[in-house]
C-alpha cells in the first residue's frame with residue numbers, strides 16, 4: 438500500500454510503501470539508516486542486511502542524496518524517532534540516481550543557493566516556509582470568503598500607474614502601445630466594489646524596485662479587499678481581523694513547520710485584536726523620543742519602521758500620513774486637510790509595513806485635481822473618474838503583501854525565501 442509520510446501514524450505495524458527521495462544516509466556495519474522525504478515529511482527507514490540480503494544491502498551502499506526511490510517495509514512506532522515512527526525496510530526500488538547533488542548538508546552562500554533555487558526548495562526549511570505560505574494564502578481566502586467578499590480579478594496588463602510612476606514595468610503591447618505590469622489591482626477593485634459591494638483581488642503585482650532591501654521583491658503577491666460604504670475605521674478593523682485570523686490559523690495547522698524554523702511561537706500567540714493605533718504625528722514623536730533622525734513630513738524609511746514596530750508586541754496601525762507623501766487617491770481628513778485617511782500596518786519584531794490602505798477620495802473635482810498634481814495622464818484615468826461621476830460613495834480597502842506577511846510569521850531575514858522563485862533587482866534566474 439502506498440502511503441504519504443504525513444499519514445504514517447495510522448499505519449503502525451503495517452506493510453507500506455513510500456515514494457520519495459533520499460535525504461540522507463548513514464551506515465553502521467550491518468544497518469543502513471536511510472532518511473527519506475516525500476514532500477509531506479521525513480522518515481528514517483532502517484535497512485538491515487539480515488532483512489534484505491547481501492546484494493540489496495551492498496547496493497544501498499552507493500545510494501546518494503536526492504536519489505528517487507520507493508521504500509517498502511513495516512511501520513514501527515519508536516518514541517526516539519523523528520515523527521515517532523520508523524520503517525523496517527524489506528525492499529528498495531531506485532527510480533533515478535542523483536550524482537553529486539549540489540546542495541549538501543554543509544553551509545552554502547545565499548547566491549549559490551538562489552542560483553539553484555529549483556533544487557533549494559527541496560530543503561527542509563524551505564518546504565516548511567512554502568507550506569506556511571500556502572496556509573497564509575488559504576487562510577486569507579477563507580477569511581474573506583466567509584465574510585462574503587467576492588473574488589473579482591483585476592488585470593495584469595494596465596494602461597497606467599496606480600502606485601507612482603517610478604516603479605512601473607513597461608511591456609510592449611503589440612505594435613504601438615506600451616502597457617505596464619500592474620502595481621496593484623486597487624483602481625479596478627474600486628469599480629468592482631461599486632458593482633458587488635465587498636470584493637477582493639489576489640494576484641501577482643509588479644514594482645520596478647531598484648532598491649536592494651530585505652523587504653522588496655519586483656514580483657510579489659498581494660491580496661486587496663475593497664468595500665463600498667466604508668470608512669477608515671472599517672478598513673482598519675478588517676485588516677486587524679485578517680491578520681489575527683491568518684496568524685491563528687498558522688499556529689493551529691503549521692506548528693511542525695514553525696518548529697523546523699525554530700520560531701518563537703509565543704510572539705505569534707500574542708497577536709490579538711485590538712492592535713495599537715498611532716497617528717503619523719505621534720509616530721514621528723516616538724521616533725524622536727528614540728533618537729531616530731527623522732525629518733517630519735517625509736515617509737518612514739525601513740529603519741524608522743523597524744524602530745516603530747519594535748515598540749509593540751503586536752502589529753501597529755499608523756494613520757493620517759501627510760497627503761503629500763501618499764498616493765493620489767487618498768481621501769483627505771476633513772479635520773486636517775493636509776492629512777490622509779490612510780493606514781499602514783507595521784508588523785512587530787522589526788518587520789515593518791505588511792499592509793497599506795485607507796479610504797479613497799470620492800469627490801470628482803478633488804480627485805481630478807490630484808491626478809493632475811501628481812502629473813498623471815488624465816485620459817488614462819477617465820474610466821476611474823466615472824466611479825465618482827455615477828453614484829460615488831465613501832469606500833476603502835487595503836493591500837497585504839503575502840511575502841512580507843510570511844517573512845514575519847516565519848521570522849526570516851529576507852522576503853526572498855517566502856516565494857518559490859524570487860524576482861529581484863539582479864535576480865531573474867532560474
Ligand code: 4AD
Nearest residue numbers: 621623653654657661791792793794835836838841
Ligand atoms: O502600500 P502599497 O504600495 O499599497 C498599494 O499598492 C495599495 N494600492 C493597496 C490597496 O490599498 N489596495 O502595497 C501594499 C502592500 C505593502 O504593505 C507590502 O506588504 C506589499 O504590498 N509590498 C511589497 N511586498 C514585497 N515587495 C515589494 N516591492 C512590495 N511593495 C509593496
Ligand code: MG
Nearest residue numbers: 781790792793
Ligand atoms: Mg505602502
